[in-house]
Amino acid sequence: MTKAHYREDEQRWSRLMVAAQSGNAKDYEQLLTELSAFIGHYLRSRIGAHQSLDDWVQDILIAIHQGRHTYNPTRAIRPWLFAIIRHQTIDGMRRQSAYQKMLEQQAEQVAYAMNDGHGEMKEPLIEGYLFKALKPQHREALTLTKIIGLSSKEAASKLGISEVTLKVRVHRAIKQLKKLLEAESYE
Amino acid sequence: MSSHQPLIKSLAAEVTPVKALMNNDLLALLWLLGSIVYCLTIIHLLGPIRSSAYSQLIIEPRFMLEMLAGLTAIVLTSVVAFRHTVPGALSRPVTISASIAVLFWIGLNIYGLFDPAIEPSTEGYRHYCVYETFIYALPPLFIAGLLARRRLVLELGNAGFGLGLAAGMIPAWYMQMACIYSPEHMLRFHLLPAIVVAGTAVLLFKTRGLVGVVDK
Numbered sequence: 001m002t003k004a005h006y007r008e009d010e011q012r013w014s015r016l017m018v019a020a021q022s023g024n025a026k027d028y029e030q031l032l033t034e035l036s037a038f039i040g041h042y043l044r045s046r047i048g049a050h051q052s053l054d055d056w057v058q059d060i061l062i063a064i065h066q067g068r069h070t071y072n073p074t075r076a077i078r079p080w081l082f083a084i085i086r087h088q089t090i091d092g093m094r095r096q097s098a099y100q101k102m103l104e105q106q107a108e109q110v111a112y113a114m115n116d117g118h119g120e121m122k123e124p125l126i127e128g129y130l131f132k133a134l135k136p137q138h139r140e141a142l143t144l145t146k147i148i149g150l151s152s153k154e155a156a157s158k159l160g161i162s163e164v165t166l167k168v169r170v171h172r173a174i175k176q177l178k179k180l181l182e183a184e185s186y187e
Numbered sequence: 188m189s190s191h192q193p194l195i196k197s198l199a200a201e202v203t204p205v206k207a208l209m210n211n212d213l214l215a216l217l218w219l220l221g222s223i224v225y226c227l228t229i230i231h232l233l234g235p236i237r238s239s240a241y242s243q244l245i246i247e248p249r250f251m252l253e254m255l256a257g258l259t260a261i262v263l264t265s266v267v268a269f270r271h272t273v274p275g276a277l278s279r280p281v282t283i284s285a286s287i288a289v290l291f292w293i294g295l296n297i298y299g300l301f302d303p304a305i306e307p308s309t310e311g312y313r314h315y316c317v318y319e320t321f322i323y324a325l326p327p328l329f330i331a332g333l334l335a336r337r338r339l340v341l342e343l344g345n346a347g348f349g350l351g352l353a354a355g356m357i358p359a360w361y362m363q364m365a366c367i368y369s370p371e372h373m374l375r376f377h378l379l380p381a382i383v384v385a386g387t388a389v390l391l392f393k394t395r396g397l398v399g400v401v402d403k
Contacts, residue, residue, distance in 0.1 A: 062194075168194055
């Protein structure tokens with residue numbers, strides 16, 4: 001990227017954000033569209049095609065939305081934007097690794113109980129391989145809302161995410177499940 | 188069409204005008220001013236003040252230096268802490284300056300263990316200064332939490348620590364005037380509670396008990 005491009009992006013994003021702060025939906029949509037492409041490219045070039053990359057981009061867009069009032073138009077937009085990108089990405093990775101650990105522990109417990117000869121192991125809440133094929137955070141969101149039956153608000157607070165994020169995850173999980181089911185019928 | 192388009196459209200649809208935030212440093216200084224006035228008032232109202240403190244401030248340059256170092260540490264810590272409430276607002280030089288100022292203030296008190304700025308005495312002894320320091324710091328911390336709530340705190344632990352430390356150091360600093368003069372007493376009964384306040388603030392912020400961010 002040349003210096004001129006860099007400056008151009010900087011000025012345009014700043015202008016669009018100022019418009020968004022005054023409630024201009026069209027400019028805001030343009031800004032988020034440009035930023036989602038930029039953030040996706042930025043993360044892909046740095047951490048590769050990670051399975052959760054799309055979720056992180058969404059989390060970042062939501063954080064930008066929630067913190068848009070904190071952008072100061074007299075200052076450059078990049079430090080503000082990159083602080084959010086870095087934080088949300090690292091946070092997403094941490095959450096994922098914590099969830100991974102929990103799953104590993106559960107798997108160990110199941111194996112232990114099976115080997116211990118305590119009779120039939122009770123079926124885990126979600127055993128289906130299609131469900132297992134979902135991304136951890138999608139499965140988590142779906143389990144809490146559709147299986148355990150928590151409200152969106154309760155599930156969101158349990159996961160430490162916003163309600164909007166939770167709804168997006170549930171929506172994507174269902175869409176993914178549907179896709180998997182459709183693919184299965186041909187097998 | 189990108190896979191994020193439905194989300195982008197829904198976010199754009201719910202966009203409403205937002206108020207511009209007050210400048211971070213100005214907010215930090217206003218909060219600090221209010222907190223200092225509150226702490227000084229309550230310390231004066233609820234206990235004795237070392238009668239020789241003000242004259243010692245004038246005639247003992249090292250005591251004056253200790254007080255100025257403490258005030259500088261509080262101002263810089265407040266600025267850093269409030270900058271933590273806006274993404275990308277914090278710069279490394281300010282953080283380093285604040286850390287140096289706090290360490291310098293603590294260092295002066297540690298040096299005072301071997302060579303006190305003024306003759307240690309029991310004049311102005313306040314029986315419960317250790318609890319006073321902790322308790323007096325809580326309202327400023329609570330106000331800081333409310334102010335942070337309107338912003339976007341990304342690093343909850345760091346913001347909590349900074350705001351807690353700034354809130355705790357204010358009564359600790361003025362106890363140097365109000366309570367007995369003794370560097371050891373200052374370190375154990377005034378500065379230690381300030382650090383406990385900072386730790387408490389970290390817990391409160393991390394559990395989002397004090398700031399309901401990021402979900403504004």
